[in-house]
Amino acid sequence: QSVLTQPPSVSGAPGQRVTISCTGSSSNIGAGYDVHWYQQLPGTAPKLLIYGNSNRPSGVPDRFSGSKSGTSASLAITGLQAEDEADYYCQSYDSSLSGNWVFGGGTKLTVL
Amino acid sequence: QVTLKESGPVLVKPTETLTLTCTVSGFSLSNARMGVSWIRQPPGKALEWLAHIFSNDEKSYSTSLKSRLTISKDTSKSQVVLTMTNMDPVDTATYYCARTLGGIVGAKDYWGQGTLVTVSS
Numbered sequence: 001q002s003v004l005t006q007p008p009s010v011s012g013a014p015g016q017r018v019t020i021s022c023t024g025s026s027s028n029i030g031a032g033y034d035v036h037w038y039q040q041l042p043g044t045a046p047k048l049l050i051y052g053n054s055n056r057p058s059g060v061p062d063r064f065s066g067s068k069s070g071t072s073a074s075l076a077i078t079g080l081q082a083e084d085e086a087d088y089y090c091q092s093y094d095s096s097l098s099g100n101w102v103f104g105g106g107t108k109l110t111v112l
Numbered sequence: 113q114v115t116l117k118e119s120g121p122v123l124v125k126p127t128e129t130l131t132l133t134c135t136v137s138g139f140s141l142s143n144a145r146m147g148v149s150w151i152r153q154p155p156g157k158a159l160e161w162l163a164h165i166f167s168n169d170e171k172s173y174s175t176s177l178k179s180r181l182t183i184s185k186d187t188s189k190s191q192v193v194l195t196m197t198n199m200d201p202v203d204t205a206t207y208y209c210a211r212t213l214g215g216i217v218g219a220k221d222y223w224g225q226g227t228l229v230t231v232s233s
Contacts (some may be wrong), residue, residue: 002158036219038159045208045226051219091158093216096206100175101149101161101216 003028005091005105011110012080020107022073022090028102030071033093037066037075040106041089049088050075077109085111113173114138116148123230134192134209134224137176141187142167147212148192149220150183152205160205164191164212165228201231 005023012018022035029035035053038046048057050066053073065076073092077084090104120132137147149164153214163183164172173181182195192209206228210220 034217034219038220045223047223048219048221048222051221052217055227057221091159091220100172101164103151103159103161106158 001107003094003102004092006088006090006107008103008105009108009110011112012077013112014080014082016080017076017078018080018109019077020075020088020090020109022075022104024073024092024102026071027096028071028092028094029068031074031095033095035066035068036091037064038089038091040089042086043111046069046089077095080111082111085109114211114222116211116222118207118209118224118227120227120229122228123232125233126200126231128199130194130196130199130203130225130229132194132196132207132209132229134194136190136192136209136211139211141190141192144168145214145218147215147218148185149210149212150192150194151183151208151210151220152203154202154205157205162193162196162207165206166215175190194215199231203229204231205229 037050039049040046053068054066063079088107094102120168147166150162152183165183180197185192206226208226212218
């Protein structure tokens, strides 16, 4: 089981809005460490989607947004498109494990 | 243009030692703000961070795998090397290297394409 907890799957119709949660604890997200989100399209390497809780790298559409509160973070995707169908992972740093970067278990987004 | 590329064996036998090389371009491994991590992903499963090396050569390892891992770098060759001892079939995975910008709180902003390593006799 992953240190960061994500729902295994979410789905939505084209044009809809979906959110993916990432729940941690007081030793990672709750300790103030930034949360980053990655998108992994089938058969490809992960790609940075959101960094520093809510910042988008150049080239990432503004349909993607991130937020963080307490021991949790969320990724929101508005105006769902078929090309958004992918696995999404959150990632942070955990101070309780002698210094470890930690990932969520991943969420499979299905566009209906 | 920043790129990272993993290389190494596609097949290793149980109990053998795996050596993977990450060759980077577009940035220097001596840049104070940059480090490189190794991350793996078993087929159909989640990402798992393995090890990280900072620009000052400080190293960090996954607690659960620390006894089996060694990370090192050759700045002149722009390469980061990961060795994992005593390989087991459960270590079958795609292994990625990724650049981390900004220390421990930084994101992995560039990833290699990954290399699939199968452990089988």
